[in-house]
């Protein structure tokens with residue numbers, strides 16, 4: 001059995017179509033690259049500490065929460081006009097909350113340990129992806145017709161982080177409806193990459209990636225159905241963890257997912273320092289944290305390591321950048337030298353159908369047979385469904401409230417077939433079996449987070465299937481941590497995703513700590 005001629009032709013037509021479309025838009029479009037390309041360096045040492053270090057200092061009264069919050073507010077005020085990452089702040093409320101924290105610590109008699117146990121993030125600022133409900137903040141996800149809609153409560157993981165003492169500074173930019181891997185929309189504008197303002201910060205959690213990468217936030221939260229945590233974390237040089245499915249609640253995010261999609265989305269932490277990943281995940285998981293046995297120690301020497309350098313050359317996905325192949329090879333060499341392990345290079349032919357598999361599973365009905373809401377319906381709300389070709393015309397006249405990405409998605413949707421391809425379903429089953437055998441309970445896989453370094457703005461429109469590298473991991477239901485690996489010769493972040501068996505998140509988090517120690521973790525984009 002193989003991919004039918006029609007399916008193959010469909011993929012190629014799509015690719016050519018995107019190429020032509022992009023060439024056309026480059027000629028017609030008003031998009032220009034930003035003149036000023038760099039951020040000022042981080043100067044306040046408070047901005048260069050992990051959330052765990054900051055909370056300890058605050059508890060020990062070595063620094064006040066107000067001082068910490070002020071430091072981050074100042075940095076946001078400096079960089080945000082350049083990156084457009086934070087789309088709504090709550091600075092005044094945050095400063096009041098910080099003052100309350102300082103008062104609580106002055107008056108507390110329980111000692112540091114009690115506070116650490118009950119309030120592990122006490123007094124530490126955090127940023128929140130706008131699609132998560134944060135009480136009183138916009139509930140719009142970059143959609144123009146939702147301007148002015150506010151959240152009336154907190155999404156569960158946001159509430160848990162607040163209850164642990166974190167102080168939200170505001171909410172961050174996303175793609176329109178979180179449906180694309182560039183954070184651009186006509187409500188908040190475009191979000192820029194801290195390492196090169198003419199490039200994308202990724203998406204859909206691109207505002208988080210950008211504000212973290214800029215050194216203007218230390219911890220944040222994202223959601224990921226095809227790479228929305230890992231891609232922006234990779235493009236912006238920070239850590240991002242896609243949790244095992246079903247552990248962190250996905251309630252109270254806009255838009256609602258439908259069909260089978262809720263099975264593949266995961267919320268998780270994004271941060272600049274690897275040591276914050278595990279405590280954040282523990283907090284965000286609430287009562288489900290037990291399922292991850294996060295307190296069990298991981299001995300890296302006892303794990304089995306695998307490396308897959310590329311997807312086996314899918315014709316619709318870019319080839320992996322040489323510098324990324326090299327960086328991954330360096331990780332392999334260091335692991336072997338430092339830990340005395342043998343890293344096995346493997347090849348799984350099914351990976352080259354990553355996009356088709358992801359696309360097929362996104363379209364499957366839920367267990368009651370209800371199909372997912374088509375993009376065109378979602379994008380057209382509250383009116384009638386979007387008519388993609390008409391919308392292209394409106395876009396060209398500068399009249400569309402939607403981004404080109406949203407329009408392209410509804411165009412792609414028009415090519416969907418009514419029945420999933422049996423070949424693709426079989427490829428997925430085969431891959432699932434291969435991954436389970438490979439990883440077992442002690443296997444760790446290195447796989448590129450993305451084939452290209454952070455692309456220029458709008459370029460993802462003509463490599464629309466490149467998120468297959470992250471998307472396939474969602475469909476396989478596995479946890480994965482994107483880890484930064486220093487900078488490329490152009491000064492853009494390198495990285496790799498570390499995938500482990502389901503509910504064995506603690507293993508990829510342990511590898512993240514090792515990679516940070518070995519490769520230096522996040523770099524100040526202003527220091528270059």
Ligand SMILES: *[C@@H]1O[C@H](CO)[C@@H](O)[C@H](O)[C@H]1NC(C)=O
Pocket residue numbers: 133134139149150151152153154155252254
């Ligand atoms: C956000 O908006 C959606 C759709 O309008 C609504 O269902 C949801 O309850 C809102 N969330 C919050 C927390 O207000």
Ligand SMILES: CC(=O)N[C@H]1CO[C@H](CO)[C@@H](O)[C@@H]1O
Pocket residue numbers: 084087088187188189190
């Ligand atoms: C560049 C840009 O469009 N920035 C906007 C980001 O969102 C805020 C809040 O809506 C606007 O005030 C900015 O103009």
Ligand SMILES: CC(=O)N[C@H]1CO[C@H](CO)[C@@H](O)[C@@H]1O
Pocket residue numbers: 363371374376413414416417418419
């Ligand atoms: C299988 C599938 O998802 N089919 C959908 C294709 O798109 C149309 C409209 O865009 C939907 O109505 C179908 O349900």
